[in-house]
Amino acid sequence: MKRPLEGILVLEFCQFMAGPSAGLKLADMGARVIKIERPVHGEGGRQIALKNIFYDGSGIVFHTANRNKESFAADLKNPEDLAIVKKLIGQADVMTHNFRPGVMEKIGLDYETAKALNPKLIYATVTGYGTTGPWVGKPGQDLLAQSISGLNHLTGDCNDTPTPMALAISDMYCGTHLTQGILAALVKRGKTGRGSWVEVSLLESTLDLQFEVLTTWLNSGKQKPQRAKQGAAHAFLKAPYGVYETKNGHLVLGISNIVELAGLLGNDKLGKFTTPEQCFNERDEIMDILRQQFITNTTEHWLGILEPAGVWCSQVMGFKELTSHEAFKTLRFMQDITMKDGSCFTTVRCPIRFNNERLFSAKGAPRVGEDNDKIKQEFNL
Amino acid sequence: MKPLQDILVIDFSQYLSGPAASLKLADMGARVIKVEQPNGGDPCRDLLMANVRLDGTSSMFSAINRNKESIVVDLKNADEKARIMQLIAKADVLIQNFRPGVPERLGIDYESVKAINPGIVYGTISGYSIEGPWAKRPGQDLLVQAVSGVTLLSGNANKGPVPLGIAVADLMAGAHLVQGILAGLVQKSITGEGCKVSVNMLESMLDLQFEAVTLFHNDGGQPVQRTASNNAQPFLGAPYGVYQTADGFMALAMGSVTKLGELIGCKTLTEYADPASWFTSRDVLKQALADHLKTNSTAHWLSILEPADFWCAEVMDWDTLIEHDGFKVIEMLQDVTTNSGFTYQTTRCPIRFDGKTLTSPVGFPKMGEHTVSVFNEFLN
Numbered sequence: 093m094k095r096p097l098e099g100i101l102v103l104e105f106c107q108f109m110a111g112p113s114a115g116l117k118l119a120d121m122g123a124r125v126i127k128i129e130r131p132v133h134g135e136g137g138r139q140i141a142l143k144n145i146f147y148d149g150s151g152i153v154f155h156t157a158n159r160n161k162e163s164f165a166a167d168l169k170n171p172e173d174l175a176i177v178k179k180l181i182g183q184a185d186v187m188t189h190n191f192r193p194g195v196m197e198k199i200g201l202d203y204e205t206a207k208a209l210n211p212k213l214i215y216a217t218v219t220g221y222g223t224t225g226p227w228v229g230k231p232g233q234d235l236l237a238q239s240i241s242g243l244n245h246l247t248g249d250c251n252d253t254p255t256p257m258a259l260a261i262s263d264m265y266c267g268t269h270l271t272q273g274i275l276a277a278l279v280k281r282g283k284t285g286r287g288s289w290v291e292v293s294l295l296e297s298t299l300d301l302q303f304e305v306l307t308t309w310l311n312s313g314k315q316k317p318q319r320a321k322q323g324a325a326h327a328f329l330k331a332p333y334g335v336y337e338t339k340n341g342h343l344v345l346g347i348s349n350i351v352e353l354a355g356l357l358g359n360d361k362l363g364k365f366t367t368p369e370q371c372f373n374e375r376d377e378i379m380d381i382l383r384q385q386f387i388t389n390t391t392e393h394w395l396g397i398l399e400p401a402g403v404w405c406s407q408v409m410g411f412k413e414l415t416s417h418e419a420f421k422t423l424r425f426m427q428d429i430t431m432k433d434g435s436c437f438t439t440v441r442c443p444i445r446f447n448n449e450r451l452f453s454a455k456g457a458p459r460v461g462e463d464n465d466k467i468k469q470e471f472n473l
Numbered sequence: 474m475k476p477l478q479d480i481l482v483i484d485f486s487q488y489l490s491g492p493a494a495s496l497k498l499a500d501m502g503a504r505v506i507k508v509e510q511p512n513g514g515d516p517c518r519d520l521l522m523a524n525v526r527l528d529g530t531s532s533m534f535s536a537i538n539r540n541k542e543s544i545v546v547d548l549k550n551a552d553e554k555a556r557i558m559q560l561i562a563k564a565d566v567l568i569q570n571f572r573p574g575v576p577e578r579l580g581i582d583y584e585s586v587k588a589i590n591p592g593i594v595y596g597t598i599s600g601y602s603i604e605g606p607w608a609k610r611p612g613q614d615l616l617v618q619a620v621s622g623v624t625l626l627s628g629n630a631n632k633g634p635v636p637l638g639i640a641v642a643d644l645m646a647g648a649h650l651v652q653g654i655l656a657g658l659v660q661k662s663i664t665g666e667g668c669k670v671s672v673n674m675l676e677s678m679l680d681l682q683f684e685a686v687t688l689f690h691n692d693g694g695q696p697v698q699r700t701a702s703n704n705a706q707p708f709l710g711a712p713y714g715v716y717q718t719a720d721g722f723m724a725l726a727m728g729s730v731t732k733l734g735e736l737i738g739c740k741t742l743t744e745y746a747d748p749a750s751w752f753t754s755r756d757v758l759k760q761a762l763a764d765h766l767k768t769n770s771t772a773h774w775l776s777i778l779e780p781a782d783f784w785c786a787e788v789m790d791w792d793t794l795i796e797h798d799g800f801k802v803i804e805m806l807q808d809v810t811t812n813s814g815f816t817y818q819t820t821r822c823p824i825r826f827d828g829k830t831l832t833s834p835v836g837f838p839k840m841g842e843h844t845v846s847v848f849n850e851f852l853n
Contacts, residue, residue: 142708221803222803235706245791255715260684265644276826279477279655280474288827291825292824304532305522306791325636346615368524404613404615406616408620408634411622417606422604423676439687443677446653447668
């Protein structure tokens with residue numbers, strides 16, 4: 093099938109997660125993405141180990157974020173290599189990097205230089221905390237950005253210590269903003285013929301993730317976020333929003349009308365709670381009463397009562413339950429990827445569909461410099 | 474000039490996922506016209522956070538729908554339907570997040586829209602895709618989180634499920650929709666062709682968890698094992714986590730356990746020379762670290778670790794953060810004002826173009842505030 097970004101050439105000078113996750117989306121939507129990596133060891137993300145699983149010499153995180161790309165090895169401190177890379181930049185549509193502020197200036201591939209080489213270029217950068225101020229030198233790492241941004245005070249129960257989201261949310265959300273900025277700049281280029289400079293940072297993206305709650309907090313006297321006593325799911329939402337243990341598992345209740353819920357469950361103790369104000373102010377008490385009831389029977393029993401009545405509720409699943417469910421199989425969300433050494437692994441495909449078609453790409457992540465010869469020939473370098 | 478200037482977006486979506494997507498398009502310069510149905514409009518107007526209303530409207534709605542216009546259209550009324558179809562014929566983008574079947578009933582499904590505007594980029598968000606046993610389930614954030622496996626990643630091993638405390642399923646799906654729509658616009662600028670872009674919240678949540686989902690499919694389906702204490706990522710070894718100090722909390726990212734032990738004078742850590750043990754013995758290591766870090770202040774530990782370039786940070790709350798120079802220099806906040814003169818503070822778009830931030834002083838619209846002006850402008 094034809095993909096929307098066919099014909100777009102992206103040079104990725106990024107490592108680790110935020111930048112490469114953006115490159116992956118562009119690649120899956122049809123762009124050609126070439127990673128520019130230092131010779132031999134390649135980008136730093138190759139050595140990150142999750143559960144010590146490696147394929148073809150690189151960690152599983154690297155393989156998931158860098159499939160469907162090519163690799164061109166170049167030592168940017170070597171004038172000869174740098175000259176070759178500059179010729180490549182002259183022919184590219186997009187370049188991305190996530191070096192700490194100042195590094196590309198020193199190498200001689202800063203925005204002004206790149207723009208002079210190619211006025212139509214979209215030059216996109218990721219930093220941890222912007223390019224000025226006291227945090228410029230601070231490592232732009234996911235957990236650190238989460239911790240600084242206030243996010244840790246929103247997950248978990250009120251007596252828990254600050255609880256990070258246990259996945260790379262800052263990296264991933266920032267990666268979506270990088271992709272958005274690049275694509276918007278390409279739309280503009282289609283009209284003006286001119287390139288742009290796009291900048292995102294982990295901190296700004298993590299604050300954007302909190303835009304609703306920050307807006308609420310900023311305009312209502314800056315009251316500290318209050319997580320629920322137990323089963324908390326959102327510090328700013330009223331009862332019964334949260335997680336409840338049942339006899340054989342857990343269920344969640346979304347935004348629900350407490351009076352209707354009391355009727356459906358035949359729960360007299362909930363009868364005194366009738367107003368939205370009570371559901372905010374007496375959230376823990378309401379959740380306690382529900383907790384006492386839900387533990388007395390199975391998840392299926394409760395969903396059997398609540399779902400037909402249109403109450404927003406669900407069982408809680410782990411990957412095992414989910415992936416064996418028909419609903420998951422219908423998605424056809426997984427795909428097999430084959431690496432250069434013939435090893436194979438299963439990972440997710442692009443979550444965006446075009447004209448009802450799924451975007452699969454079986455190409456594995458490249459070895460460092462795997463495509464040097466081909467690229468040199470093709471681009472006359 | 475903002476990058477999406479002159480792009481016209483007609484947005485039928487409600488609540489958060491779709492409207493968050495159109496907010497990004499608006500902030501990047503698109504003109505977003507929000508279409509609301511009579512009888513209350515977008516239900517998000519009355520969905521309250523912490524019981525806060527701004528100028529009579531939910532703070533959540535106020536944050537999501539600033540920088541947009543609002544028109545009220547009764548799609549079941551033939552005249553009004555005809556008018557909105559004329560507007561759609563002139564649009565670049567349409568967004569909707571109705572449940573499967575509803576757009577067909579309303580006559581704004583892709584095929585109907587494409588017939589009058591072949592170049593349109595048509596974006597839709599569903600909860601769990603429009604096929605399969607969950608197609609008609611409510612696509613509500615917490616419900617999607619619950620089935621996606623994500624609630625078993627955060628918090629410590631002895632906790633039950635811990636949802637992410639932000640509507641991340643909505644926001645990731647919205648972020649993916651923006652990408653798909655913009656890719657569609659790039660294609661349109663080259664070939665003139667439009668397209669349909671579909672995302673669903675479940676796939677977006679699984680994409681967010683691509684590390685965990687990929688591991689599960691390649692390690693024999695092992696259950697996720699959170700650490701006993703200080704969990705921040707169930708697949709990484711010590712020291713990765715958040716730790717209490719004598720006066721607050723600090724975060725430690727990946728790094729050498731032995732080097733860390735030497736820097737802070739924690740003897741137990743220095744005894745684990747084999748990097749593989751930082752994963753296999755992480756519960757013991759994290760506990761030793763937790764006990765040790767409690768003995769002194771956050772500032773003390775950072776003053777040792779930062780100069781050594783060990784990845785660490787103070788855990789801040791918003792009060793601390795917004796007073797910090799590191800926050801002030803990024804100029805993340807802006808004041809916006811509604812047409813009735815009500816001013817409130819919110820965040821700005823996180824993407825910068827050509828060295829400049831993107832801001833807009835326009836607050837959220839009253840329901841139907843622009844019905845007359847929009848139709849006068851476009852249909853006369």
